Amino acid sequence: xxxxxxxxxxxxxxxxxxxxxxxxxxxxxxxxxxxxxxxxxxxxxxxxxxxxxxxxxxxxxxxxxxxxxxxxxxxxxxxxxxxxxxxxxxxxxxxxxxxxxxxxxxxxxxxxxxxxxxxxxxxxxxxxxxxxxxxxxxxxxxxxxxxxxxxxxxxxxxxxxxxxxxxxxxxxxxxxxxxxxxxxxxxxxxxxxxxxxxxxxxxxxxxxxxxxxxxxxxxxxxxxxxxxxxxxxxxxxxxxxxxxxxxxxxxxxxxxxxxxxxxxxxxxxxxxxxxxxxxxx
Amino acid sequence: xxxxxxxxxxxxxxxxxxxxxxxxxxxxxxxxxxxxxxxxxxxxxxxxxxxxxxxxxxxxxxxxxxxxxxxxxxxxxxxxxxxxxxxxxxxxxxxxxxxxxxxxxxxxxxxxxxxxxxxxxxxxxxxxxxxxxxxxxxxxxxxxxxxxxxxxxxxxxxxxxxxxxxxxxxxxxxxxxxxxxxxxxxxxxxxxxxxxxxxxxxxxxxxxxxxxxxxxxxxxxxxxxxxxxxxxxxxxxxxxxxxxxxxxxxxxxxxxxxxxxxxxxxxxxxxxxxxxxxxxxxxxxxxxxxxxxxxxxxxxxxxxxxxxxxxxxxxxxxxxxxxx
Numbered sequence: 001x002x003x004x005x006x007x008x009x010x011x012x013x014x015x016x017x018x019x020x021x022x023x024x025x026x027x028x029x030x031x032x033x034x035x036x037x038x039x040x041x042x043x044x045x046x047x048x049x050x051x052x053x054x055x056x057x058x059x060x061x062x063x064x065x066x067x068x069x070x071x072x073x074x075x076x077x078x079x080x081x082x083x084x085x086x087x088x089x090x091x092x093x094x095x096x097x098x099x100x101x102x103x104x105x106x107x108x109x110x111x112x113x114x115x116x117x118x119x120x121x122x123x124x125x126x127x128x129x130x131x132x133x134x135x136x137x138x139x140x141x142x143x144x145x146x147x148x149x150x151x152x153x154x155x156x157x158x159x160x161x162x163x164x165x166x167x168x169x170x171x172x173x174x175x176x177x178x179x180x181x182x183x184x185x186x187x188x189x190x191x192x193x194x195x196x197x198x199x200x201x202x203x204x205x206x207x208x209x210x211x212x213x214x215x216x217x218x219x220x221x222x223x224x225x226x227x228x229x230x231x232x233x234x235x236x237x238x239x240x241x242x243x244x245x246x247x248x249x250x251x252x253x254x255x256x257x258x259x260x261x262x263x264x265x266x267x268x269x270x271x272x273x274x275x276x277x278x279x280x281x
Numbered sequence: 282x283x284x285x286x287x288x289x290x291x292x293x294x295x296x297x298x299x300x301x302x303x304x305x306x307x308x309x310x311x312x313x314x315x316x317x318x319x320x321x322x323x324x325x326x327x328x329x330x331x332x333x334x335x336x337x338x339x340x341x342x343x344x345x346x347x348x349x350x351x352x353x354x355x356x357x358x359x360x361x362x363x364x365x366x367x368x369x370x371x372x373x374x375x376x377x378x379x380x381x382x383x384x385x386x387x388x389x390x391x392x393x394x395x396x397x398x399x400x401x402x403x404x405x406x407x408x409x410x411x412x413x414x415x416x417x418x419x420x421x422x423x424x425x426x427x428x429x430x431x432x433x434x435x436x437x438x439x440x441x442x443x444x445x446x447x448x449x450x451x452x453x454x455x456x457x458x459x460x461x462x463x464x465x466x467x468x469x470x471x472x473x474x475x476x477x478x479x480x481x482x483x484x485x486x487x488x489x490x491x492x493x494x495x496x497x498x499x500x501x502x503x504x505x506x507x508x509x510x511x512x513x514x515x516x517x518x519x520x521x522x523x524x525x526x527x528x529x530x531x532x533x534x535x536x537x538x539x540x541x542x543x544x545x546x547x548x549x550x551x552x553x554x555x556x557x558x559x560x561x562x563x564x565x566x567x568x569x570x571x572x573x574x575x576x577x578x579x580x581x582x583x584x585x586x587x588x589x590x591x592x593x594x595x596x597x598x599x600x601x602x603x604x605x
Contacts, residue, residue: 012508021506021546024567028541277379279543281341 002228004238007220013178015185022170023058029143029168030059032281036141037063038168041133042085042093043200044068044078047171048147049085049192050183054170055145056089057186065140066093069129071102078200081192088189098128113202122201126162134165143167151176151215154222155248156255157199157207164258175219213244221248328579330468333363334572336551336564338540341375344385344413348373348396351411355403357571363407365466369499369538369547370440370476371412371424376501377542378414382454386416389427389434401429408435408466410473412499414455415439421456426473426499428464436464438473442481448503448545449477463491469578471495476502479521482528489529489591494556494581496525498535504548504567512548512566519552519560527558530584530591532576539569556581557588 002010030037037059040052055064068082079095086093102124110120137144146166148158150173158164171179176197183193197207197215208214221240224230225248232249236242257263266274335354340346351368358366370376373396374385387394400411408430415425415437424440439458443451461484463470472488472495479485479498488496505514518535526533533554538547552563553574564572585591 009508014506014508014510017506017510017512020567021504021512025541025544025546032541275380278381279341279377279379281343281375281542 002224002238004220004240007223008177008216011175011177011219011223013174013181015182018174018178018182019054019057019186022054025170026055026058026145026168030063033143033167035143037065037143038145039065039067039133039137039140039142040145040147041129041163042066042068042082043147044075044081044085044192045195045197045200046183046188046193047149047179048082049188050179050186051145051147051169051171052085052091053089053183053186053188056091061090062092063142064089064091064145065136065142066091067129067133067136068093068095069098069132070095071125072097072099073203074200075198075203081189081195084189085192096132098125098132102128118202122199123159123162125201126159126199130162130165137167145170146172148172149174149176149179151218151222152207153259154226154255155211155218155251156258157211157251158258160258160261163199175223176215177219212247213241217241217244218248221245222252225249225252328468329575329577330364330466331362332534332553332574332576333358333361333366334534334536334551334553334564334574335366335368335372336536336539336549336568336570336572337369337372338547338569339369339372339375339538341542342378342381342385343375344373344387344396347375348399351400351409352403354571355400355407355409359405359407361571361573363573364468366404366407366409367497367499367534367536368409368411369536369551370426370501371414372499372538373411373413375542376538376547377545379450379454382414382422383416386414386422388416389413389425389437397427397429397434398432401432401434404429406431410497410499412475412501422454423458424451424455424475425458426475426497428473436462436473438462438464438475440475440478441484442477444477451477461487463488463493466495469494469581471497473497473499476500479525482525485525485529485531486594489531490594490596493529493531494578495532495534495576496529498522498533500535500537501547502537504546512550515548515550515566518550522552522554523558523560526554526556528590530556530588531581532556532578534574534576539567556584 038055042048042052052066066086068079070079110117133144144167146169148164148169149171152158153172198205211218221235224235232245235245264272270276387396408428410426410428412426415423426438427434428436441458443455443457445452463472470492472493474484474496485496502514502518504512507513522533522535536551537549539549540547548566549564550566551572553561555561562572562574564570
């Protein structure tokens, strides 16, 4: 049975092969839908940088349109890193400040900045960005490229219909360690790959603070639970902190709804997705 | 041999083998007689053929569009003088059909499906193996492969093992075939096993014991990758096809597809394995490709004379599984 020190090795991916498969995925999706290319929101973080880099390789830089969508409290480094990525990839990028769109709503509905308000404000920012990306995609005849990774999807560390909304997602079966590995392989800017991951929804926020553990631990525990099907106690036996394992189990269970978003009441015996599972090509 | 290389037939060698095949009608004894005649070098029956593997992408649920693509592959293969062209599993429909399955089914029985007739007519003298959803008279649907020759379906294999685990859902939508049969080709006897069928090694063994010197394995194998340079799924498949060719001393032609269906890819890497397990030819991974291989079914006999695994077979030995 797998030992803790073996887990990282199991997560090792052959980077050139992974890049070949994922670029093929993007090419196929664009060709099958007959669209012009993709739009992608660049946050300045490693996930969106990798998604954009894969798309630029798959389609050529002219068919990838990046949008940098800061809010007035966003860390200025986020936008400058995003632009750096776009320049390196040779893709066009537009910066649209979303403050004028969301501030009137905040003034009316979420004037505070307490813990609960921060969550609501963060979700609103993510959904505002989503509406812009889908609108720009419509305008440009493109698909919206998703940037959520497997770790955050499993832990539910995303905004429903916000950053988790996309037409296609090349990163959704990659744990964060694997994202870093591919980003390094594709020689994305060092400062983007090395920086502390953050949703940048409020000042000073970091992913690992919010998760209460490092991505390394989260990835390995998720791999053991989800990919290998170990029970929580079996994961703890391998030397992972019990509180961290419990937290991951709880988050994974509580956020399953985010992975299956269309909940339809079945009446007919030919309900969509239950009785009639019609695939898309 | 890849596209562009020509076949280098050895006329003398071919003639001697052809005698042997003419006299061979089945079992080992006749084969030996054929071999003795062959040494005289007077008669001629073909044991060599050019096989083509159409490593293609398929459009999910769109039979007409896939027929058009098949016609183009047939034309490409004709220009390469292919004798037998193998398409992947469910090549006319795509694989992950789920509830689309009944909508794309073809009745291959009396009268025949127009799509199959069109392909058969286009193929002319070329034999082609295509994958489709077959509907029988009772309305049961099968994951089938039809061998089309001389303008009509000459043989149909219905997939025997329907994977229903992990990503696979075949038993929800399809009935399992009940018959394992040989198909007689101009070059010798062959068997067809669709994808999962090869993971149950008794089928390949029974076909070989029945006289098959060639196994045709259309497949739609979902790709997986890990730390290695080639897809992990392809490594598993090659282990399997090479083992089948070694243990059954026969040729194995494995045609996989490429492309994506609902976020899952097919990795390609179609290949041909010699009797004994040596890889003869392999297509690239992840891209469409027409792989061409020259194969001689007499190679199976030649190996069997040295390595008589089939002659030594003891299927009669009783064992613990009988009590299961």
